[in-house]
Amino acid sequence: MAVHAHPDDESSKGAATTARYAAEGVEVLVVTCTGGERGDVLNAAYGAVEGGIEGMRAVRRVEMAEAAAALGVRQHWLGFVDSGLPEGDPLPPLPEGCFALVPLEEATAPLVEIVREFRPHVMTTYDPTGGYPHPDHVMCHRVSVEAFAAAGDPERYRGRGEPWTPLKLYYNHGFSLARLRAVHEAILEAGGESPFGDWIESRQAREIPEREVTTRIECAAYFDQRDAALRAHATQIDPAGFFFAVPREVEVERWSTEEYELAESRVRTALPEDDLFAGVREALR
Numbered sequence: 668m669a670v671h672a673h674p675d676d677e678s679s680k681g682a683a684t685t686a687r688y689a690a691e692g693v694e695v696l697v698v699t700c701t702g703g704e705r706g707d708v709l710n711a712a713y714g715a716v717e718g719g720i721e722g723m724r725a726v727r728r729v730e731m732a733e734a735a736a737a738l739g740v741r742q743h744w745l746g747f748v749d750s751g752l753p754e755g756d757p758l759p760p761l762p763e764g765c766f767a768l769v770p771l772e773e774a775t776a777p778l779v780e781i782v783r784e785f786r787p788h789v790m791t792t793y794d795p796t797g798g799y800p801h802p803d804h805v806m807c808h809r810v811s812v813e814a815f816a817a818a819g820d821p822e823r824y825r826g827r828g829e830p831w832t833p834l835k836l837y838y839n840h841g842f843s844l845a846r847l848r849a850v851h852e853a854i855l856e857a858g859g860e861s862p863f864g865d866w867i868e869s870r871q872a873r874e875i876p877e878r879e880v881t882t883r884i885e886c887a888a889y890f891d892q893r894d895a896a897l898r899a900h901a902t903q904i905d906p907a908g909f910f911f912a913v914p915r916e917v918e919v920e921r922w923s924t925e926e927y928e929l930a931e932s933r934v935r936t937a938l939p940e941d942d943l944f945a946g947v948r949e950a951l952r
Contacts (some may be wrong), residue, residue: 668687668697668698668781668782668787668789668790668791668833669681669696669697669721669785669790669791669839670694670698670700670771670778670790670791670792670807670810670811671697671699671700671792671807672700672701672766672793672801672806672807672861673699673700673701673702673703673706673727673749673803673906673949674699674700674702674703674727674730674731674734674900675703675706675727675731675734675897675900675903675904676699676804676841676914677699677734677735677738677740677742677896678734678738678750678893678896678897678899678900678904679841679897679908679910680787680798680839680841681792681841681889681925681927682738682838682889682890682892682893682896682897682926683884683889683890683892683893683923684709684863684884684886684943685738685740685884686728686737686738686740686888686889686892686893687695687786687824687886687888688890688943689739689740689843689871689882690739692743693704694785694889694945695738695739695740695741696740696741696742696743696781696787697735697740697741697742697743698742698743698745698778698784698950699742699743699744699745700723700745700747700766700778700803700806701724701733701745701747701748701749701750701766702728702740702744702746702747702748702749702809702812703749703805703903704720704721704723704724704748704749705723705728705748705749705750705751705752705762705765706723706727706749706902706903708902708903709902709904709905710901710902710903710904710905710908711852711904711905713883713901713902714903716902716942720748720945721889721936723902725767725904726902728744728787729901730823730899730900730901730902730903731900733827733896733899734895734896734897734899734900735896735952737895737896737899738892738893738896739892740772741785743785745778745781745834746764746777746804747765747766747769747774747938748764748766748807749765749766749803750762750763750765750766750767750768750801750802751765751804752801753802757843761802765802765803765850766802766803766806766935767802767805767806769806771809771810771813772813772824774806774809774810775810775813775814775817775824776821776824777825778811778813778814779814779817779818779824779827779828780809780828781830782815782818782833783818783822783827783828783830783831784828786831786832787796787833788833788835788947788951789833789834789835789836789837789943789944789947790811790814790815790833790835790836790837790838791836791837791838791839791927791943792807792811792812792837792838792839793805793807793808793811793839793841794808794838794928794930795808796808796846798839798841798842799800799842799864801912805809807882808838809939809947811836812930815833815836816821818830818831818832818833819831819832819833822895831835833933834932834933834934834946834947834950835890835929835931835933835934835936835943835944835947836929836930836931836932836934837882837929837930837943838878838928838930839925839926840878840880840925840926840927840928840929843877843880843926844867844877844879844908845877846922846926847863847866847867847869849921849922850863850913850917850922851863851867852919852920852922853917853920854913857917859914859917860877860943861907862912863912878880878925878928879928880926880928880939881927881928881929881939881940882926882927882929882938882939882940882942882943882945883924883925883927883939883941884924884925884926884927884941884942884943885924885941886917886923886924886925887919887923887924890915890918890919893909895911897910897911897934918942927943934947934949934950935949935950936944
């Protein structure tokens with residue numbers, strides 16, 4: 668079970684991993700906390716979306732369905748409303764009723780219910796920072812950690828299904844400065860022009876902490892599915908933009924994996940890992 672804040676996050680963070688496991692016969696469920704209703708159109712070629720929040724919600728539901736089909740995974744909406752990304756100094760208050768303002772247990776209850784229904788052995792989500800400071804990403808981390816801790820406890824979230832205890836929780840590494848440096852250097856070595864040079868050397872990049880990588884999943888064979896899922900989110904992803912800036916041959920040669928941080932395990936495993944189910948497969952035999 669991969670828990671994400673908005674439609675498109677499942678395609679930009681761990682998408683090739685989920686496509687690989689689905690292709691190998693693993694049941695994979697993407698849980699999307701919000702409808703992405705307050706997202707801006709980030710692809711200049713797309714044009715405006717009419718109808719305000721409801722119009723954007725409808726468009727992004729269609730995009731999400733196409734992305735899930737590209738990855739070969741199931742998808743479930745938790746039904747909360749996008750908080751938007753506040754900007755300004757000081758930051759404006761979050762909109763009333765948005766996901767990030769929902770009390771933790773209220774926000775976690777539907778996730779506990781779907782955990783108990785789907786019965787995952789492994790869950791993935793964001794680290795405590797959210798990967799970047801979007802209030803919905805931070806809230807997604809909080810509800811995922813709470814659900815992982817509580818779903819197996821019959822005394823908690825009564826009436827939300829029969830208890831089920833997931834065995835491993837991972838934080839996905841959607842952003843990696845080490846990865847960008849590696850492909851940046853490879854592009855330069857090949858005589859190309861890297862799109863990352865100025866940014867990598869910026870103060871902003873240097874101030875982003877690199878979290879521990881415990882688990883690397885080989886998934887280059889599924890980059891095409893990842894890219895198809897990204898393109899499905901046409902309001903958000905520019906096919907000529909950042910996500911497609913690295914030549915495929917460079918990416919495969921220099922960084923053919925997706926990275927995770929093992930946050931908690933209820934089975935024995937040895938680090939580093941190359942499988943999210945390391946220890947789980949043995950425990951289930």
